[in-house]
Amino acid sequence: MIHLINPSTDPYFNLALEEYLLMNEFDLNDYFLLWQDRPVVVVGRNQNTLEEINLEAIRSQGVEVVRRLSGGGAVYHDEGNLNFTFIVNDENRSAFDFARFTEPVIETLDKMGIKAENSGRNDITIAGKKFSGNAQCRFKHRLLHHGTLMFDCRIEDMVKVLNVSPDKIVSKGVKSVRSRVTNISEHIKQPVSLEQFKDLLVQTVRDGGYLQGDRQLSKSELLEINKLRQKKYISWDWVYGNSPPFNIQRKKTFPWGTVDLRLDIKNGLIEKCKIYGDFFSNRDVTELGRDLTGTPYRQPDIDHKLAVMDLNSYFPAANPGEIEGLIGDGLVIK
């Protein structure tokens, strides 16, 4: 197994790197990586992104959002969170075996005088509180296991950004399990920094006899991974568009009346849009709903579509921007 040194804190790059190592058929080495992200919410493969994040908090805190390849729920990363990844050849396709990969973490903490244990589906806990969430995915004969390690994470921010968005969203996606969490640093007796903890963990894996050496990414690998980052991981299609079908109901009362908006979103596109309310209109709003069908559910596309519609004829008393703000998702996409 090779210890791959990856100093990047770009969440899109880091997840592209995992995919690259898992699926690269020209490099079938086993890998072990420790890495960190700048503040980000990482949603699971089958989750409805908009349901897992609190949009307002995400925007005000400058937290990014990314989707990973593995299943499970949404987690929050910041500089106080360390991630570990194992990518191994696993011919026998055994049932999900998490303990094999969480063992080095438990052993390292044991050396530090902290008792941690595997718990539930995919967690490692200290005194019944979760500090590590784990997930796996496979590609052909290769298995990727990754996990978080909350060392000194900003839990207040985690709670803020992982809040379900204020819209009333009914989804067919997998909901995150909200569980009580803790930081490793809270349980440490002698001062140990995240860097020292990282070194101890590498040492434990090394002592296990698995590590053959360290290496960094080559220029050509960096190029390939960055290509994947651009094409997939930073794309709206992957982060938001890939969500399961969901419905949004949004009701707002303006001085000129109440607007009750119902949207069905599928593959990131508006599949159905119905508008109800007690406002006075010069035109049938079902037409407006019909015209929005097929539009990607993201602000620039919605704005673009609405700009060529005569919104004033539907909502004569509305102020500029009010309807756009209600229909759009408010997301600013890079």
Ligand SMILES: Nc1ncnc2c1ncn2[C@@H]1O[C@H](COP(=O)(O)OC(=O)CCCC[C@@H]2CCSS2)[C@@H](O)[C@H]1O
């Ligand atoms: N960083 C972090 N570590 C541990 N637990 C967390 C974290 N962030 C949030 N949570 C808690 O876990 C639940 C979600 O638990 P749930 O069990 O639903 O999901 C997971 O654990 C997924 C782990 C994915 C790990 C990957 C490794 C590298 S990229 S992300 C959430 O609501 C919080 O209560």
